[in-house]
Amino acid sequence: MEMAGAAALVTGGGSGLGAATAAALAAAGAKVCVFDLNAEAAQAVAARIGGVAAAGDVADAAAVAAALDAAAPLGPLRLAVSCAGIAPPARVVGRQGPHDLALFEKVLRVNLTGTFNVMRLAAERMQANDATSPDGERGVIVNTASIAGYEGQVGQCAYAASKAGVIGLTLPAARELAKTGIRVVTIAPGLMETPMLAGLPEPAREALVKLTLFPHRLGLAEDYARLVLAICGNPMLNGETIRLDGALRLPPA
Template identity: 75%
Template sequence: MELTGAAALVTGAGSGLGAATAEALAAAGARVVALDLNAEGLAALAARCGAVPVVGDVAEQADVAGAIATAAGLGPLRIAVNCAGIAPAARVVGRSGAHDLALFEKTLRVNLTGTFNVLRLAAQRMQAEPPTAPDGERGVIVNTASIAAEDGQVGQCAYAASKAGVMGLTLPAARELAKSGIRVVTIAPGLFETPMLAGLPEPAQAAIRALPPFPARLGRPEEFAALVLAIAANPLLNGTTLRFDSALRLPP
């Protein structure tokens, strides 16, 4: 997939994995539209790499449709990257009672419904773009799951379920969109240096940093971004979920 002059949409681009991905795509020559609810983070991103900031909710049709229209005005939409997500922690039955149902529904709304909302609308736009040589490819959609989808820990039922859903839609979406020359690939990151981690108490952060076997450190957002570029470049990557985790398997 040639990125120079192409339009790209990145969600969750106000910080962390999304911000690094937006910067990498811009450096590769793409014209990036960055979608997030974090207006301050988007403004900082725009100043760094020239991405077009759009404040919006990935689970709202009008917000995503507007961001895609903005991207399509910059060039053919060739890549959409879903990085928006939340990771609340709550036990099925905790000290205060049963898991808050509204929190479970919110997590699925952002992580799963939001991902599908972007996927469906981006795919619709990509279908209208001319195919590229030599394979007739029109675009690629990269989703973000988590190794928690397979190694979910105590307190992660909502998060793990939402990310398992993202993994589950990858293959059927890729099979359906194959006829249009659109690929769908999911990345399941392990533990990365992101604002989500930075919000934890320092003892918890230290324990988490000790988990990855090799490299024995947390992933860096720019490494995630590099994988997105590799997926864009390699047309045989399709319909699969790539664990990206330093051989880490999360303990209970």
């Protein structure tokens, strides 16, 4: 998928993985719509990369449709990257009692329903594109799971379930959208240097780094962004979830 002159939507684009991805895509020649729940953060990133901003909830159909409308003047929508997500820790049964059901549902709504919502609405727009290659490619959808979707830790039931759902929808979505030349690929990051981990005390951060193999560090948002570009550039990557974790396997706790 050639990014020069194409439009891209990046959710969660106001910070972390999304902000790095938006910047990398802009550097590759794409025109990016930065979508985030935080309107100020989205606007700041968009201004920095020469894109446009949109704000809202990824699980809200009208908000995502409005973001896609904002991206439309930039060019044909060729790429949608879903980076929006939340990861509040909670045990199935903790000191305060059983896991709050509303919190569980919220995590699923943002991480899984939100990802599906973006995918379905972006795919509808992409199907109207002209093919860009002899293969008939019209668009690429990149979703974000987590290695927690494979080996979730204690306190991650909601997060792990939501990310396992993203992994599970990857292949059937790719199979369905293949007929219109749209690829679907998921990235499952490991321990990443993102705002989700930024608030941890230094001893906790050091403990996380000790878990890593090679490279012996937390992953960087730029590592994720480079993989998005690689996915865009390789048409044989489709229907797969790629672990971006330096061979890390999470322990139980």
